[in-house]
Amino acid sequence: MAPVVPATPAMAPGYDPSPWGDFFTGYEPQQQQKMSxxxxxxxxxxxxxxxxxxxxxxxxxxxxxxxxxxxxxxxxxxxxxxxxxxxxxxxxxxxxxxxxxxxxxxxxxxxxxxxxxxxxxxxxxxxxxxxxxxxxxxxxxxxxxxxxxxxxxxxxxxxxxxxxxxxxxxxxxxxxxxxxxxxxxxxxxxxxxxxxxxxxxxxxxxxxxxxxxxxxxxxxxxxxAKLDFNLLQHVHLKELKTITEWWNNFSGNIGLSYIRSRIVESYTWAYVVYHEKDFKLPRSIIAKMIVIITTLDDTYDIQATIEECRKLHEAIQRWDEDAVSLLPEYLKNLYLELLRTFKDIEGQVPIDMDYDISYLKKSIQNHVTGYLQEAEWAHKNYNPSFKEQVDLTSLTIGAPTLSVSVVAGMNDAIMKRALEWAASVPNVVTSAGRIVRFMNDIGAFKRRKCKGDAASSVECYIHEHGVSGEVAIARIDALVEDEWKTLNQARFEDRALLPALQRIIGLAYTASFFYDNRNDVYTSSTHLQKIIESFFLKPI
The missing domain is CATH 1.50.10.130 (Terpene synthase, N-terminal domain)
Structure with missing residues (x-):
């Protein structure tokens, strides 16, 4: 059941277009079950x-x-x-x-x-x-x-x-x-x-x-099990249609051809963390945050000059429409669309839900501060130590922002406390970020770097310790094991926050999904096509 691949705008060198395009906006599942x-x-x-x-x-x-x-x-x-x-x-x-x-x-x-x-x-x-x-x-x-x-x-x-x-x-x-x-x-x-x-x-x-x-x-x-899987497919297909339509508006309004088109893959990321029926809101928030992170990442890495990076950072810290005047013409719509997306998310949060979106805004502001630091390193040809690189990029991989996003699935009894906890970037958030970062860097090690990319953790380790890529990867694999131990330890520290913790650990699961076999299938997303079909298009 392969999707029809539509014509896709030119992508940045090294980035393939997503195979999905508008597929889910017009997809109507065939009635294959005996029951309605x-x-x-x-x-x-x-x-x-x-x-x-x-x-x-x-x-x-x-x-x-x-x-x-x-x-x-x-x-x-x-x-x-x-x-x-x-x-x-x-x-x-x-x-x-x-x-x-x-x-x-x-x-x-x-x-x-x-x-x-x-x-x-x-x-x-x-x-x-x-x-x-x-x-x-x-x-x-x-x-x-x-x-x-x-x-x-x-x-x-x-x-x-x-x-x-x-x-x-x-x-x-x-x-x-x-x-x-x-x-x-x-x-x-x-x-x-x-x-x-x-x-x-x-x-x-x-x-x-x-x-x-x-x-x-x-x-x-x-x-x-079969009925439940098939019924959930109906839920997810409706959400995929909605989120793809949102992406079409978002990408059309910002008009940037160099960014990766990964909306279906971003939704799949959210699905790995939250597949159950009643978690439409956190799935939507997670998917949109991944799109925003990807868009900003590609802007800082591929397109923006160092001065434009600084101006974009300044505008996002100000977070008001007047700050658009700071930006070059091609980034103005991106900035306005970022503000509009957060207003839309705030409007989606039920009135009786105690989810404070200001935590999400702050996490994005902190996120681009990390991107700016990476851009400054690249601009100055600075080679960070392995520790400096890991401390920064385990945050810019998106773990703090996504951890605040997953809290939207918590019940009101722990919502406020879980938000404050996740926003403080506790060890579990850092560990989840490091697992994803290390596996991402290993998966992308042989892929051509883009303009402006800071050195990866693998490259920093090689440079600092004078070892081969194979040795560096083996030692980083051992660090991944240590981070898993930290996540496991956290399960026993505060039972009240266990529901939030379990979903943050779910973010670490995504590492084995997207970066398995030393690959980066979020970036090279054609490799995900069969499993996405199994998740959303093929009833059991």
Missing amino acids: EQGMIVRADKLKEDTLKLFKTCNNMATRISLVDTLEHLGIDHHFEQEINEALIKILESEFSNTSLHEVALGFRLLREHGHWVSPDVFNKFKGEDGSFSKDITNDARGLLCLYNAAHLLIHDEPTLEEAKDFARHHLELMSGTICLPLDKQVKRTLHVPLPRTCKRIETLHYITEYSEDEAHNPMLLEL
């Missing part, structure tokens, strides 16, 4: 009621763990948040008396992901007298897979989980080619990107197919 949309909703509601009964019949740790894991893999856990939270409390209270590696490791991962502290000592029962993991579990593929995933919830200074990660990976790799399907597929995916770091919607697409092939699957859960 309303019929699907009625059927899904009935299946949700039946699923609730499963929680009441779970009378031991094994069945509770299996049910929660299945719901999360199938992507329907968002319908049962209260029931899952209650089940997790019971799992926590069980004290992991089970002797199954699969169940202990699975319970450990689920609890830590949901912000419940569990000591790695629960794995001591699977060690020998010498303190190393026992050979008795080396042939338990399912248990090792769960152990490997669980170990990626480690925090700093947890040698048991470091050992578990290496042990499980080693033995899973030795089993390669001998594991039965579909477990073999799951192992390969996990060894490539561990489950706690992967895009949940991609995993759902894989798992729905694999679950249907399992003779022990629950037909009710499978049907609900």
Whole structure:
């Protein structure tokens, strides 16, 4: 179901046009389901009621763990948040008396992901007298897979989980080619990107197919997962039409041919963080902020002289229409459109929602201050130290602005506090930014740099330490692991802010989505075409 590729204005050298163009503004999905949309909703509601009964019949740790894991893999856990939270409390209270590696490791991962502290000592029962993991579990593929995933919830200074990660990976790799399907597929995916770091919607697409092939699957859960995915597609298609129309107005009004056309990709970025039905507002804000960040990034990197960069920065700090007089003619409409976009967002926020857009404005103002610093470095031919480069560009990658954006999905009980917290750029925001920055820089390392680009973290490391690109990338990969530990640690620090934290961690998931395999598929977006079709155009 490939989209018709429209004629596209000339792009800056090195940037391909998006393959989507106006596709979603005129797309009407074909009716492929046996039921109407309303019929699907009625059927899904009935299946949700039946699923609730499963929680009441779970009378031991094994069945509770299996049910929660299945719901999360199938992507329907968002319908049962209260029931899952209650089940997790019971799992926590069980004290992991089970002797199954699969169940202990699975319970450990689920609890830590949901912000419940569990000591790695629960794995001591699977060690020998010498303190190393026992050979008795080396042939338990399912248990090792769960152990490997669980170990990626480690925090700093947890040698048991470091050992578990290496042990499980080693033995899973030795089993390669001998594991039965579909477990073999799951192992390969996990060894490539561990489950706690992967895009949940991609995993759902894989798992729905694999679950249907399992003779022990629950037909009710499978049907609900398919209906839910297809119903959400209807929601997302409507939003894609609206956001594409917004982009057409935005890009038409600013009239800049050098910027990347990435509205569908920007919406997909928001979708990775928020796919559930009731989060239209944060999806819209995130997508628009990514477009604005991309537009400003391309302006500072490609087009603007250093004096124009300074003037654009000054105008954005002033944030009033009179400041347009500071700008050269070609940037005036961009500036006015920026102000207009924020007014539109403010108008979209419900009156009874305590989302203060001034935090979002301030984050963009801080963002362009970072862009100006990068431009000044390039103008002066200044080679920043690795630390200077990372400290700055882990912010200009957009993490602070997007973290403030995701808070628009919080409930009123924590909205004000979450906004203040996210806007203060806590460690978790910095860590998420560094993960995305490092993976972006690694993915873009071999891509031709644009005019004005500051040196990347990879280049700064090479210059500072006198090593090869391969060595620099290996050492930066180790830094990525440290940042994940910081994010994992934050899960246990403030349960009240856990909903906001989980979405900010979702921003880190986008790194494995957009910069997997050392690629940058946001910039080279044709590589995303098939997965975007699977997300939005192909019903299950």
